[in-house]
Every structure is written in structure tokens, then in C-alpha cells.
Amino acid sequence: MPANIHATKRIKYEAIFKCKECFSVRKMCKVLGVRESGYYSWRKGMEKRNQKRQEERRLIKLLEKIFVANKKIYGYRKIYKAAIKEGIQISEYKVRKLMKQSGMYPERIEKINPKTNSKEIDNTVYSENVVNRKFDIEDMNKVWAGDITYIKTQTGWTYLSIVMDLFNRAIIGYSISKNIDTELVKSALGNAISRVNNTEGIIFHSDRGSQYRSKGYKNMLYENKIISSMSKPGCPYDNSCVESFFATLKKECIYRKSYATIEEIARDVFEYIELFYNRKRMHSVLGYMSPVEYRLKRYS
Secondary structure, rough: OHHHHHHHHHHHHHHHHOOOOOOHHHHHHHHHHHOHHHHHHHHHHHHHHHHHHHHHHHHHHHHHHHHHOOOOOOOHHHHHHHHOOOOOOOOHHHHHHHHHHHHHOOOOOOOOOOOOOOOOOOOOOOOOOOOOOOOOOOOOOOOOOOOOEEEEOOEEEEEEEEEEEOOOOEEEEEEOOOOOHHHHHHHHHHHHHOOOOOOOOOEEEEOOOOHHHHHHHHHHHHHHEEEEEEEEOHHHHHHHHHHHHHHHHHHHHHHHHHOHHHHHHHHHHHHHHHHHHOOOOOOOOHHEHHHHHHHHHOOO
């Protein structure tokens, strides 16, 4: 049937539907020159379409709730996984379609990290790269990794040091300071050490930054019987798990705001790490579970 004839019939069916309370459907069909069976077939299809729209609106509200609860950072794959966890019967294709239809796009902002002008010390002994990009760890507290990143405030740079357990990518220690020094990384490590009973034999992997090469930091590792591992020179892929976390933190949290004080940063970093990242944020490498969920499942 040509499109213009189909459109004409639809207009007539719509007119009949609007006037059905005032006039006989049979008579209106006869006057307008359409079959009564055709009208009822169109009406049945219209009712199905309306039901479908209502169901889609219901699903969109549920997906929006999940989207907002996860800081508007999840794409359709993770929203789908979260929806299934909550018992919502929906396909991944449907999630993608409804998110696109309703404008639910992940809010991520890309920025270039600032460069450091610090000079490399040539006469320091580096640790062997024990980890060697073997990031799939079978147990907790076997391999930790750490690094430092820069966060801009209205009054200058602030520095964040973290310790990650590569077993489940959980952040188990972190420290924030206006100074990028040995105390910064020692504080983050101390935070992680306080969570475990025995640190003997744990491998700690980092880059070759001066803070990790300092005597004070090495003494701290030695006293706690922690084995030092360091990336090869100029190779960020050797510590890619931590680099990935920093990129995620900045896109999903830091770059969304302008910070005036270090206290504001500390508040947001605490909320992001402790309340969202460790407990709620799904990781594809963990089978779309959060670090806490993954740990509980592995040790249940």
C-alpha cells in the first residue's frame, strides 16, 4: 500500500476514534469509505503501541534511577548489569535504546594531566619489576600497587597518593596533601597496613618516583616485611591499574567541580572511594561486580 494512502487511512481512523462517543463507528466508516474491520485492527495496534510506550516510560524511570544512583557515569552495558541485579527484566539492546532515546549519556570529562618538572635522581637503587604486568592476582593482600596524582585547586596543586589491592582493585589506603613528599606516600601505605594483620611477603609495586625511592619509604617497607617492586623507566603500562583508577576518578569525580580548598577535595575523594568506587562501582574485569562484591563472592 502506497505511503500516502496508508497515511490517509490513519487520519480517518484517528478521526473515527476521536468521535466514537458521538457517532456510530459503523456509520463513520461507511461515510469515510474505510472498512470497519480495518478500523478495529488499527485500534488494536494503537492500544498495543500505547502499552509499549507506557512500559518504556516505566523502564526509563527505573534506568534513570540507576543512572543517577551511580553518578551518571555508567554506559549502557553497566546500566544493564545493574538493572539485572535489581531484578529488572530487560535486554542489553533495550537498555541501550532507551538510554539513547532519553538522553542518558555518561558524564565524563577528558583533561590532560599536568607535567612535573622534578629531576630524576641517578644514584638511587631501583627495585626489580617483580609484578611485570601480572595484574590478575588470586588472593587478597598479595600484591599492592600505588602512585601519586595531581589535583588542581584555586590555590594551587594538591596531591593524592593511593594504595590498591590488585586482587579486587579496591583502594585500601590513600592520603591527600599539599606537599608531594615522602610523608604523602608513607601515609597512604600506613593507611593500607592498618587494615591487615600480617604484611609479610606482600609485594608493593610503584613507579620510580623519588618518594618511593626515599630512604624513609624503603625503611617502612623493610620494617613491615613488604617486598618492593618498581616499573621499568618511562613505562606507565607497568602500573596501568593505578593509572586507570586515577583517570576514572578524575573523569567521574574531580573534573566535575572547581575546588577552593584541600578539605573539599578530601570530602569528595572519601565519598568517591569509600562510598562509591569500592562498594558500588562495577568493574568489567571483576565480572561487573564492585571490589567489595567481588571479595565477598570469592571468600563466601
